[in-house]
Amino acid sequence: MTFSPRALLTGILALASLAAATGALAQAGDYPNKPVTLVTPFAAGSGPDAVLRLVSDKLSRLWNQRVLIDNRPGGGGFIAIDQARRAAPDGYTLLQLDSEHIAALPHLYKSRNFVTLQHFDPVASLFRTPFFVAVSSESKWKNMSDLIAAAKASPDAIVYGSWGVGSPGHLGAQQLEALTGIRMRHAPFREVSQLFSNVGTGEVPWSFASIPSSQGIYKAGKLRYLAIAAPRRIPQMPDVPTMAEAGGPASLEVNSFVSLLAPKGVPAAVKAKINADVAKVIADPEIRARFDTFAFEPLAWSPEEIERNAEAKSKVYGELVRRGNISLD
Template sequence: MNKRSFLSTALAVQVLALVPGLVRAQAPAGLAPGPVRITSTLPAGSGPDTVARAMGEQLQARWGRAVVVDPRPGGAGVVAINAMKGQPPTGNDLLVADVGNLSINPLIFRKLAYDPEKDLVPVALLYKTAFFVAVSADGPYKTMKDLIAAMGNKARPLSYGSNAVGGPIHLGSARLEGALGVEMLHVPYKETGQLYAAVSTGEVDWAYGSIATAGPLVKGGKLRFLAVADSTRSPAMPDVPTLAEAGGPGGIDALSWVALMAPRGTSPATVDAINQDVNAALRQPAMAERYAAFGFAASPGPAAQVGDLMRADRARYAEVLRRVKVSVD
């Protein structure tokens, strides 16, 4: 090797070492030639879309091939899932879906165009996120105890909002309602932007919201977080108490999660290889930075944990739906 070749090779190795995951640049076993497409049930520009694109960048660097994120929101996830579920099970077509698509839809849709258990294969958990109790910053509720006291006023039932009938926010709120033994008015909105604007103006009394969705209005002084519906405080907002700490019921959490899925028939070897690369990406500082901005919690682990979450949350929401009657044609 001449001096010029040696220096070029040494420089290339140094550059690769600076980019996490690029040294291997090897696609998982089973992937067909060509790009990888990640279809998403979640809208472009949302927090989940942002981290899905960040994950796509990490996988593209690791695999040495294009990884494209294709948001197709609509139809409670049906649009995206139908576009992906029949694709060849090589690992070149993946899906980003949330708890609503995977655990709740089978409970509330009389005719659902897909079966999450039969049409899809869990690959990796991308993140979990907890919901906070959000109220207007200028409203009368300064603490969770204030809000709970008002919930018990039968002369003026309180209202809570959600971004979808039968969605995680709606059913999580109904779960809190049941735990407190009160009745409130549910007001659904079409978009999260409309929902939190309505909370900020007092059009509805409160709503569950995440740091990704409602956090910007908290920072802007329009909303206040009274409590987080989780067993522990959020590292992103450690000053906000848990529901139990704030005087609410214990053991009542409200969480959402997003997972990476593949079409039925994708081989266990391919699933395992993608799972390992996703988990490696989740441990990268660049991903940790993206996650921290939205209050998302990474939970690297085997693909089986997604299936466990799907089944556990289906049972949890089935219990809520026995009291809150929701069905969609």
């Protein structure tokens, strides 16, 4: 029996494809066979770090391997990003980033010519956190209508705080300005605790805030939440109205989602296994209960869903950065 060169080539390619697929599946079935490192730009003790430690503990039991946390805060996230970029694309080094590291950094650091999703692939989602408008408990503002009216009456006079240029607190306020036509002044803080201490005393009139970052001051009776920047109230704060209910723009949503990414080149089967296993861990009742204390919404997005949501945020952030002439270069 004889075969034409074309038939032989076709057969060889088919065998090669089968071997590659079999090898990838075997690699995923064997994953992980050594410790996995989760690199994070968030400081130890922060909300995202606390979640990552819970997830790492559950994954280590599921995988029967150590799952290590490598905190690399600072540099706008680039210290952690650069550390993870140097790792082999084998699934044994993953990177925890929030949606701002993914979607805002490319607009804020134009000179770096760095687009996060050109270097990393989304692998698994963890959670999404909503943000509230926080004021001093002694503030004369009772709702968003009062805040907006005060800003309209005194352009560029009202100060709002945030935990950094390009943070959700900064970009969320930029979006509020764009939707209402008001103009305010931004006061970025290095320390989140200092930010909310100053909001509590009234030195800074208002700021966006998450529950874990502001609950200490809130429970001390020094903070009040005017609204949640979301379309629905949340069970953890049922008495806090939505942005629309408080007299603010109904379309204003301020939130951040946190995901795990991998250096580009990780086999698809390995990424699929990580995604499935993280989703399994996130569904654990113990983790769900801890998420509830933070008002974190657990997410079980596919990599494609993470990318779509990041692209949507990138479009919004790009417009806000251009409008506000914001740069971290």
